[in-house]
Amino acid sequence: MAKGGNTAAYERLVRGHQAVAFRTAYLITGDRSEAEEAAQEAFIKAYRALGRHRSGAPFRPWLLAIVANEARNRRRAAARYAGLALRAAREDAQGDSYSPETATVAAERRAELLAALGDLREGDRLVIGCRYFLGLSEAETAATLGCAQGTVKSRLSRAIGRLRVRMVKNDAG
Amino acid sequence: MQDRELERELQELGSHIEYPPTPDLARAVRRSLDQEGTGQQTRSRRLWSSLPSLRWTAAATAFLLIVAVPALSPTMRATVAGWLEAGQTASSGQAARGSSPVESKGSTAEAPSDAGGEAMPSSGGRHLEEGLGFGERVTLREARSLAGAPVLVPRTEVLSEPDEVYAGGTRGADRVVLVYRSRPGLPPLEDAGIGLVLTERAGGVEETDVRPEFQRVEVGGERGYWAPAARDAGILGGGVLLWEQEGLALRLESNLSKEEAIRVAGSVR
Numbered sequence: 001m002a003k004g005g006n007t008a009a010y011e012r013l014v015r016g017h018q019a020v021a022f023r024t025a026y027l028i029t030g031d032r033s034e035a036e037e038a039a040q041e042a043f044i045k046a047y048r049a050l051g052r053h054r055s056g057a058p059f060r061p062w063l064l065a066i067v068a069n070e071a072r073n074r075r076r077a078a079a080r081y082a083g084l085a086l087r088a089a090r091e092d093a094q095g096d097s098y099s100p101e102t103a104t105v106a107a108e109r110r111a112e113l114l115a116a117l118g119d120l121r122e123g124d125r126l127v128i129g130c131r132y133f134l135g136l137s138e139a140e141t142a143a144t145l146g147c148a149q150g151t152v153k154s155r156l157s158r159a160i161g162r163l164r165v166r167m168v169k170n171d172a173g
Numbered sequence: 174m175q176d177r178e179l180e181r182e183l184q185e186l187g188s189h190i191e192y193p194p195t196p197d198l199a200r201a202v203r204r205s206l207d208q209e210g211t212g213q214q215t216r217s218r219r220l221w222s223s224l225p226s227l228r229w230t231a232a233a234t235a236f237l238l239i240v241a242v243p244a245l246s247p248t249m250r251a252t253v254a255g256w257l258e259a260g261q262t263a264s265s266g267q268a269a270r271g272s273s274p275v276e277s278k279g280s281t282a283e284a285p286s287d288a289g290g291e292a293m294p295s296s297g298g299r300h301l302e303e304g305l306g307f308g309e310r311v312t313l314r315e316a317r318s319l320a321g322a323p324v325l326v327p328r329t330e331v332l333s334e335p336d337e338v339y340a341g342g343t344r345g346a347d348r349v350v351l352v353y354r355s356r357p358g359l360p361p362l363e364d365a366g367i368g369l370v371l372t373e374r375a376g377g378v379e380e381t382d383v384r385p386e387f388q389r390v391e392v393g394g395e396r397g398y399w400a401p402a403a404r405d406a407g408i409l410g411g412g413v414l415l416w417e418q419e420g421l422a423l424r425l426e427s428n429l430s431k432e433e434a435i436r437v438a439g440s441v442r
Binding site: 007008010011012014015018019021022023026032035036039040043044047084085086087109110113114128132133134135146148149150157160161163164167 | 176179180182183184185186187189190191192193195196197198199200201202203205206207210360361402428
């Protein structure tokens with residue numbers, strides 16, 4: 001099935017999507033090596049299934065559905081979810097016109113937000129991550145989460161509402 | 174704090190997330206696929222590649238044999254086995270057509286994009302079911318004539334005449350499959366473009382010790398069985414409703430909710 005010329009062409013296709021595939025898998029697994037394995041296996045499975053991909057349909061949502069499936073399978077086997085991390089504050093501050101104090105306050109706020117996000121349930125974290133961190137479209141988010149496109153907006157709205165409640169609680173505490 | 178303000182903060186937060194560097198998946202994937210092609214893959218990889226398709230093996234075999242079939246009565250087992258056979262036939266048929274996936278999509282593979290929104294080029298004339306092996310494409314009238322039995326059709330505000338009809342099975346029309354495109358009110362199944370598949374074959378559904386995956390429901394006052402959508406389980410990744418009507422066993426797969434699926438099933442006549 002895998003002939004040299006075809007796999008060479010597919011290699012170029014993979015290169016165009018490997019970043020979003022890997023980050024999607026990382027968002028779900030929270031683990032670098034699991035994400036790498038999930039994304040790699042997803043590309044291999046996608047290759048085998050390309051013949052059934054509907055002509056004219058966007059490739060990326062279809063691919064991300066496979067990636068997410070692989071990542072979820074590994075996520076279930078993982079001992080714990082490590083969570084996302086922020087880049088070092090001084091790295092972010094470079095090139096900013098803000099004062100060091102302002103940058104520090106902003107970094108603290110981002111850390112609070114990320115911590116509150118980590119307190120949410122997985123479904124809420126994922127829909128927020130897909131839309132705001134990965135910048136996926138609603139269709140791509142739906143494919144990644146395995147839900148109908150129409151439900152992405154409502155899921156996102158509910159997730160943001162719960163995040164807001166969590167942030168208010170944390171502020172009050 | 175307003176949700177809109179929070180959304181803005183989240184967008185800003187996204188640019189500060191630290192991801193590990195993206196590994197060179199492209200090279201690793203190609204190496205793996207090339208090894209498969211030259212027979213150097215591991216035993217497990219060889220097993221996967223020898224199987225005709227991911228969806229029809231992992232999904233159909235795992236779900237139907239492990240979960241669904243043992244939970245069903247002998248009559249229903251035979252029915253479900255028939256549906257499984259349809260998938261295997263489909264997979265074999267796809268393999269027999271000869272062209273490798275990338276050959277058939279060659280122009281796309283040659284034109285990768287970071288934009289992510291590119292569409293696979295249309296090869297023209299492809300049917301919704303291509304690769305799924307539902308049977309021979311026929312008209313609804315031909316299906317009714319071939320089957321020698323009623324071919325029932327949903328009647329709702331969004332569903333009436335099927336977009337495509339297939340007849341298959343050992344005697345040509347033991348099984349009739351009605352395929353509906355996704356549309357507003359009918360979300361797509363995993364296989365993009367298809368919104369609902371209704372399979373009909375002669376036979377009945379018997380009551381059985383249904384596992385949680387197949388819960389007992391009522392369809393138009395008659396018993397039926399519902400299994401919710403599960404990406405790893407359903408043949409097309411959708412929820413599955415089984416019921417009996419007019420001497421037929423019917424199977425409806427879609428991404429509709431249980432209530433919506435039952436409503437559609439109740440409209441079938």
